[in-house]
Amino acid sequence: MNKIFALAGVVIKELYRRKDFYVLFILTALLTFAAGSANFFHDAKIVRYLKDICLLLIWVSALLVAILTAARQIPAEREARTIFPLLAKPVSRAQLIVGKFLGCWLATGLALFVFYLFFAVITGSREQIWPVGVYLEAAWMQWVMLAIVIGMVLLGSIYFAAPSSTTTIAFIVVVGILFVGSHLNTIALQQGEPVQSILAFLYFTIPHLEWYDLRDFVVYDMGMAPVGAVALATLYAAAWTGIFLLLTWLGFRRKNLTT
Amino acid sequence: MTVILQTQKLRVEYRNRDFRQANKVALLGLDLEVRAGEVFGFLGPNGAGKTTTMNVLLGFIPPTSGSASLFGIDVRQPIARQRIGYLPELTYYYKFLTAEELLRFYAKIFGLSRSETDRRIADLLKLVELEHASKRPIKSYSKGMQQRVGIAQSLINNPDLLILDEPTSGLDPLGRMKVREIIQRLKDEGKTVFFSSHELGEVEAICDHVAIVHQGELKAMGTVAEISAGHPNLEQAFLKVVGYQNAAAS
Amino acid sequence: MKVSPWILLAGLLALAFTLATKLAATADNWSGRSKPENVFEMLLGDGRRLFANESFTMADVYFHSGYYPSMFDQNAKEQREIIAASHGHKETEEEEKKEDFFGQPHDWIDAFGRNFRITRHTHLAAHQEREILPWLRLAADLDPQKIETYTVGAYFMREHLGRPNEAEAFLREGLRHNPGNSEILFELGRIYRENRHDLNRARNVWEYGVKSYLSLSPDLQKENKLVYEELVMNLARLEDEAGNYAAAIKWFEKGKVVSPAPDAIQKQIDDIEKKLAGAKPVAAPK
Numbered sequence A: 001m002n003k004i005f006a007l008a009g010v011v012i013k014e015l016y017r018r019k020d021f022y023v024l025f026i027l028t029a030l031l032t033f034a035a036g037s038a039n040f041f042h043d044a045k046i047v048r049y050l051k052d053i054c055l056l057l058i059w060v061s062a063l064l065v066a067i068l069t070a071a072r073q074i075p076a077e078r079e080a081r082t083i084f085p086l087l088a089k090p091v092s093r094a095q096l097i098v099g100k101f102l103g104c105w106l107a108t109g110l111a112l113f114v115f116y117l118f119f120a121v122i123t124g125s126r127e128q129i130w131p132v133g134v135y136l137e138a139a140w141m142q143w144v145m146l147a148i149v150i151g152m153v154l155l156g157s158i159y160f161a162a163p164s165s166t167t168t169i170a171f172i173v174v175v176g177i178l179f180v181g182s183h184l185n186t187i188a189l190q191q192g193e194p195v196q197s198i199l200a201f202l203y204f205t206i207p208h209l210e211w212y213d214l215r216d217f218v219v220y221d222m223g224m225a226p227v228g229a230v231a232l233a234t235l236y237a238a239a240w241t242g243i244f245l246l247l248t249w250l251g252f253r254r255k256n257l258t259t
Numbered sequence B: 001m002t003v004i005l006q007t008q009k010l011r012v013e014y015r016n017r018d019f020r021q022a023n024k025v026a027l028l029g030l031d032l033e034v035r036a037g038e039v040f041g042f043l044g045p046n047g048a049g050k051t052t053t054m055n056v057l058l059g060f061i062p063p064t065s066g067s068a069s070l071f072g073i074d075v076r077q078p079i080a081r082q083r084i085g086y087l088p089e090l091t092y093y094y095k096f097l098t099a100e101e102l103l104r105f106y107a108k109i110f111g112l113s114r115s116e117t118d119r120r121i122a123d124l125l126k127l128v129e130l131e132h133a134s135k136r137p138i139k140s141y142s143k144g145m146q147q148r149v150g151i152a153q154s155l156i157n158n159p160d161l162l163i164l165d166e167p168t169s170g171l172d173p174l175g176r177m178k179v180r181e182i183i184q185r186l187k188d189e190g191k192t193v194f195f196s197s198h199e200l201g202e203v204e205a206i207c208d209h210v211a212i213v214h215q216g217e218l219k220a221m222g223t224v225a226e227i228s229a230g231h232p233n234l235e236q237a238f239l240k241v242v243g244y245q246n247a248a249a250s
Numbered sequence C: 001m002k003v004s005p006w007i008l009l010a011g012l013l014a015l016a017f018t019l020a021t022k023l024a025a026t027a028d029n030w031s032g033r034s035k036p037e038n039v040f041e042m043l044l045g046d047g048r049r050l051f052a053n054e055s056f057t058m059a060d061v062y063f064h065s066g067y068y069p070s071m072f073d074q075n076a077k078e079q080r081e082i083i084a085a086s087h088g089h090k091e092t093e094e095e096e097k098k099e100d101f102f103g104q105p106h107d108w109i110d111a112f113g114r115n116f117r118i119t120r121h122t123h124l125a126a127h128q129e130r131e132i133l134p135w136l137r138l139a140a141d142l143d144p145q146k147i148e149t150y151t152v153g154a155y156f157m158r159e160h161l162g163r164p165n166e167a168e169a170f171l172r173e174g175l176r177h178n179p180g181n182s183e184i185l186f187e188l189g190r191i192y193r194e195n196r197h198d199l200n201r202a203r204n205v206w207e208y209g210v211k212s213y214l215s216l217s218p219d220l221q222k223e224n225k226l227v228y229e230e231l232v233m234n235l236a237r238l239e240d241e242a243g244n245y246a247a248a249i250k251w252f253e254k255g256k257v258v259s260p261a262p263d264a265i266q267k268q269i270d271d272i273e274k275k276l277a278g279a280k281p282v283a284a285p286k
């Protein structure tokens, strides 16, 4: 376990020593401030659009942080050959994968924490309300979803040598699921065969990332989503993350690292 | 004396991505034995299969057939690498870490205690003369300094067996000198050193045992004296073994 | 000769800036179109109109606090009735039920997913209705020719948010982009009449609206019959209230022609005529 944490620590250090995160955060903050300074009919109490925009930016940024970080881990180790001195130590490839996963996930969590803190301060200063539970739940669900995404990206990263291909594909897949994941069966009904069966199959087999988007609950002050459902969704995410990590390990464990 | 590094009928084929071409056979049935306390020179011209052998020993590539073990443990088990140190032919280290952080990270992988870690890091930074730069990110290091970080990391666990892949190639004379000193010191401490090289003068100076591989096959193995018997020096013996006729004739 | 790249760079920048100041004045004439109204027009050109509809829909989404059919929800499209276009919601229980576009869950994925969606049909409380305004503002910026934006926005600001001044300014903005539009004029007249109780200005605006309607082509007139009817009827009631019974009758007569219920109007005319007969001294027209 210590080995896994040591591996994760390196990933986290990398995140906060690279510029990506700061750029994303500053961009998010700037855009939010710009949106916040807009004047709509001299009404200073309007706040939901601001929450909406800020959360959207947070979703995009966190997704970028997670995907970009995860996609480059293993390829960068191989590219820079740092994987050789590392694996020459008593650490298994499974531990390497789990350590990388944990690092990416914790690093993303750190980023999420900063983002949501910013969000809470911005909206709190406007609305004077602090629904901490709602924020925590929304952030938790997002973080849990990002675990699936990170697992998926790690799997991709052992098959696609270039992190840019992994990143692009992952982004398309994740955004695709978020947008149409829950509608695939409805869309399927309007299609002919074989598209119908394919879509219906996908509907039942893809990880349903769209569940984890609780932005509407936050934006529209709807209170918390049922906690029991959140717990179940967490379990579901853990299962999918496990599936992806297992697949990653199966692909990686016998991989010849010199090619 | 106990055998601590062993390969048996080790065969490695690199699978070719292009199906029409045959697989590249890098090792065809290599039998090696390194005993405790030896400084073992692993010799061979470029492309002989030295790095490949080390890659198998370290578990980077699975053998096509045959087996390899360290301290009697199959190399596929991570624990086989608990007591070894390894210096790759070329590497870069995590550029965003400092030398000290890098060593601390590797120490954690070995499960060293905190006080042990602190002591080792201090010793090693002194040994490779990087104390002054230990708090700077590695990306600011020169090539030579990076190589010295490499040496330091290979020694972090106070290994009983050191595997060095052409440790002196690409170093300036001073650097070579330094590496030779370190190998000598480890030998004095009773450690085993297994290193590849094609710098024969150097090998002659510090090795007691050598093996010569050529095109994936073991051509000779024994003490330096045994191998160079009947030749003016190790270099001539080497050239003869790898089939360089002219030299052998002279 | 060796030139420092920095000097070269500085020279080129200076050149570029000088040219820019010289050319900016004439650049507008090149493209042959007027100066862009705002950043959206500059960035999106005419494509911005597409986004205007989206933005208008978002106002509706906000009005329902996120309870809204996506473009994939079947049959939902027909039920997508724009909020505010209906000028305030008076949905009955039944209608509310009909709007349950989710229906029964199709499968466990759908059923479970509903935990994380807003599944309650609600409307914003009166004081929260301001939240839809940014989308209307955006819609107006994206497509200044979209009349609904102004009328809906003004309706909420006037009726629910108690901000007739902003409503008036928004309508005037709409008029600037759509001179003489009778729908906007109608809304504007309501501000004068209902909020400011200024019958004269209301009358002027509405009469201008009628005039502007009558100058439309027959096709457009047919399309906008409803607003004409509203204008005429409101004018009639206004005159009635002002005591100008003759004028009121004149407007009611016009309303009768277009109204689907001419009998009811006739009854109103009769009532006024009774009043005329009863109270001889006619109130002097204001």
Ligand SMILES: Nc1ncnc2c1ncn2[C@@H]1O[C@H](COP(=O)(O)OP(=O)(O)O)[C@@H](O)[C@H]1O
Residues within 6 Å of the ligand: A258, A259, B014, B024, B025, B026, B044, B045, B046, B047, B048, B049, B050, B051, B052, B053
């Ligand atoms: N990843 C690889 N794919 C295919 N062939 C390889 C690969 N690595 C090494 N080889 C081949 O295997 C042989 C042995 O290489 P190597 O072990 O690197 O030699 P050495 O280290 O002794 O110079 C060479 O012929 C080399 O071309």
Ligand SMILES: [Mg+2]
Residues within 6 Å of the ligand: B050, B051, B052, B089
């Ligand atoms: Mg080599």
